[in-house]
Amino acid sequence: MILVTGATGTVGGAVLARLSSDGVAATALTRRPAAARLPPGTRVVAGDLGAPESLPRALAGIDSVFLMSPGHCKAFHDANLVDAAAEAGVRRIVQLSSAGVAEAADSGEDNALARWHRDAEDALRSSGLEWTILRPGEFMSNALAWAESIRADGTAATPAPDLVQAPVDPADIAAVAVEALREPGHAGKTYALSGPEQLSAADQIAVLGAVLGRGVEVRPISLAQHRSAMARRHPEETVAGVLEALEQALARPGNVRAECVPTVPGLLGRPAATFRQWAVRHASAFA
Ligand SMILES: NC(=O)c1ccc[n+]([C@@H]2O[C@H](COP(=O)([O-])OP(=O)(O)OC[C@H]3O[C@@H](n4cnc5c(N)ncnc54)[C@H](OP(=O)(O)O)[C@@H]3O)[C@@H](O)[C@H]2O)c1
Numbered sequence: 001m002i003l004v005t006g007a008t009g010t011v012g013g014a015v016l017a018r019l020s021s022d023g024v025a026a027t028a029l030t031r032r033p034a035a036a037r038l039p040p041g042t043r044v045v046a047g048d049l050g051a052p053e054s055l056p057r058a059l060a061g062i063d064s065v066f067l068m069s070p071g072h073c074k075a076f077h078d079a080n081l082v083d084a085a086a087e088a089g090v091r092r093i094v095q096l097s098s099a100g101v102a103e104a105a106d107s108g109e110d111n112a113l114a115r116w117h118r119d120a121e122d123a124l125r126s127s128g129l130e131w132t133i134l135r136p137g138e139f140m141s142n143a144l145a146w147a148e149s150i151r152a153d154g155t156a157a158t159p160a161p162d163l164v165q166a167p168v169d170p171a172d173i174a175a176v177a178v179e180a181l182r183e184p185g186h187a188g189k190t191y192a193l194s195g196p197e198q199l200s201a202a203d204q205i206a207v208l209g210a211v212l213g214r215g216v217e218v219r220p221i222s223l224a225q226h227r228s229a230m231a232r233r234h235p236e237e238t239v240a241g242v243l244e245a246l247e248q249a250l251a252r253p254g255n256v257r258a259e260c261v262p263t264v265p266g267l268l269g270r271p272a273a274t275f276r277q278w279a280v281r282h283a284s285a286f287a
Contacts, residue, residue, distance in 0.1 A: 001025060001026070001027055001043075001061050001062050001063055002019060002024065002025075002026045002027070002062070002063065002064045002065070002066065002181055003026070003027045003028075003029055003045075003058065003059065003062040003064070003065045003066070003090075004016045004019070004026055004027070004028050004029065004065075004066045005029045005047075005049065005065065005066060005067050005068055005069065005081065006066075006068035006069065006070070006096070007028030007029060007030055007036065007038060007042075008028075008030050008032075008035075008036050008037075008038075009068070009070070010139065010141050010170045011068060011096055011139075011170045011173050011174055011177070012028075012066060012068055014170050014171045014173070014174030015066045015174040015177050015178060015181075016028055016038060016039055016042060017039055017174075018171075018174050018175060018178045019178060019181075020039035020040075020041065020042065022178070022182075024182070025041075025043070026042060026043070027042070027043040027044070027045055027058070027062065028042050028043070028044050028045070029045055029046075029047040029058050030044065030045075030046065030047070031046065031047070031048045032046075033045070033046050045057065045058040046058070049069050049073075049077035049078070049080055049081055050073060050076070050077055050080070052080045052083070052084060055080060055081060055084035056084055056087070056088060059084055059085055059087075059088035059090060060088065062085070062088065062090050063090065063091050063092070064090065064091060064092040064093070064094070064181050065081065065085055065090055065092070065093045065094070066094050066096075066177050066181060067081055067082070067093050067094065067095045067096065067124070068095070068096035069081075069120075070238070071116075071234065071235060071237075071238035072112065072116055072235065072237040072238045072240075072241055073116075074116040074117060074119075074120045075115070075116050075117075075119035075120045075123065077120075078095065078120035078123055078124065079119075079120070079123035081093075082123050082124050082127045082129070083127075085127075085129060086127050086128065086129060090129060091129065091130055092129065092130040092131075092132075092181065092187070093124055093127075093129050093130070093131050093132075094131075094132045094133075094134065094177050094180045094181050094186075095120065095121065095124050095131065095132070095133050095134065096134050096136075096173070096177070097117045097120065097121050097133050097134060097135045097190075098113065098114075098117040098135055098136065098137075099135045099136060099137035099192060099193075099194075099258065100113045100114045100117055100245050101114050101117045101118045101121065101135060102135060102192060103245070103249070103257070103258075104118075104245075107248065107252065109248045111241065111244040111245045111248055112237075112240065112241030112244055112245075113241040113242055113244065113245040114245065115241075116241065117135075121133050121190075130187040130188075131187065131188065132180040132186045132187065132188075132189050132190075132191070133189070133190040133191070134173060134176060134177060134180075134191050134193055135190060135191065135192050135193065136168045136173050136192075136193040136194070137165055137166055137167070137168060137192075137193070137194050137257075137258040138165040138166070138167045138168070138257075138258065139167065139168060139170050139173075140167045140168065140169050140170065140195065140204075140273075140275055140278040140279075141170050141278075141282075142167070143167075143204055143208065143275075143278075143279070143282075144282070144285055145229075145233075146205070146208070146216075146286070147285045147286050149219075150208065150212070150216055150286045151286060151287070154214060154215060154216055154217060155216070155217045155218075155219040156201075156205045156208070156216055156217070156218060156219060157219040157220075157221045157225070157226075157229070158201040158202075158205075158218065158219070158220065158221065158226075159220070159221050159222060159223045159225070159226040159246070160200075160201060160246065160249075160250055161200060161201050161202040161205075161218050161220055162200050162201075162202060162255055163200055163201065163249060163250060163255055163256075163257055164198045164199065164200050164255055164256045164257060164258070165198070165199065165200070165257050165258045166194035166195050166197070166198050166199070166258040166259060166260045166261075167194075167195045167199060167204065167275055168193050168194050168195040168264070168272065169195060169272065169273035169277070169278045171273065171278075172193070172195075172264045172268070172272050172273055173193055175264075175268055176191060176193060176263070176264060176267055176268065179267055179268065191263050191267070192261045192263055193261070193263050193264060194258060194259070194260050194261045194263070194264075194272070195260065195264075195272050195273065195274065195275065196260060196264075196265075196271055196272045196273075196274055197260065197274060197275070198256070198258070198259070198260060199275055200255075201218070202218050203275075204275055205217075205218050207275050207276050207279055208279050208286060210276075211276060211279040211280055211283055212283060212286055212287060223243060223246075223247065226243070227239055227243055230242065230243070
């Protein structure tokens with residue numbers, strides 16, 4: 001049996017949907033089982049990665065785990081799950097990490113975002129369990145933060161309109177996770193994941209406008225304004241770590257934060273989804 005953490009979120013939800021469509025039984029972990037909307041037939045367990053005493057029950061009978069936890073508590077939360085999994089006899093964990101770990105190492109700069117993810121990876125690597133680590137860069141789904149303003153007045157605010165990334169479709173991250181959960185040959189591997197093209201925020205907004213059939217205007221904002229907007233959705237420490245990494249990227253010459261890597265096609269035998277394909281699938285959120 002596979003346990004999916006973050007099952008009500010973007011990537012964990014896509015992992016669960018994919019397992020369900022493949023006919024593979026899975027258990028979803030959530031802090032609020034009654035509120036969770038999950039694929040039919042999914043077994044649900046209550047659990048909080050910040051409350052280690054809740055985890056043994058969730059891990060009973062589990063062979064493999066998709067492990068994600070968001071934000072500044074990641075290292076602590078992932079280590080709680082890894083410790084409980086080792087105790088429960090789990091064999092394999094596939095962990096959602098971040099390209100931020102390699103970005104910090106390559107640039108010689110460090111930041112809180114990279115540290116949370118690096119410490120979480122270290123907890124898994126030293127566990128003695130079979131591990132696979134996924135390091136995606138920017139998610140295409142981050143564009144959903146523009147949905148409300150695009151619907152309201154056709155604008156999309158960004159503090160970094162020209163910073164080039166290689167956004168990846170969370171459904172592709174999930175497809176790689178399911179491959180690593182179900183198939184042999186992925187133990188001890190760390191996979192960098194990107195989409196198939198380099199795009200700035202302004203490029204993504206132009207694609208959204210084209211897909212929606214209406215002009216969407218880029219609205220440049222300061223980092224302070226971006227910090228306030230993020231603080232409405234995330235804890236302050238989490239926002240600080242994300243913005244520390246962004247500020248370091250913006251200070252580097254060249255305006256290119258990420259390159260494309262061929263991991264998704266290499267592992268899945270098909271191209272990674274483009275931002276246009278993602279936008280078509282999610283157009284109703286912006287209309
Ligand atoms: N966004 C990006 O561009 C990007 C880039 C690289 C890496 N990442 C990584 O991806 C993560 C975000 O993934 P996502 O977009 O799938 O997240 P998400 O949609 O925000 O979902 C968060 C999930 O975390 C669960 N959760 C939160 N606190 C928990 C706790 N204490 N115990 C158990 N579950 C808890 C929530 O479950 P319940 O509320 O149901 O309990 C929810 O399912 C980031 O934090 C980062 O590590 C993101």
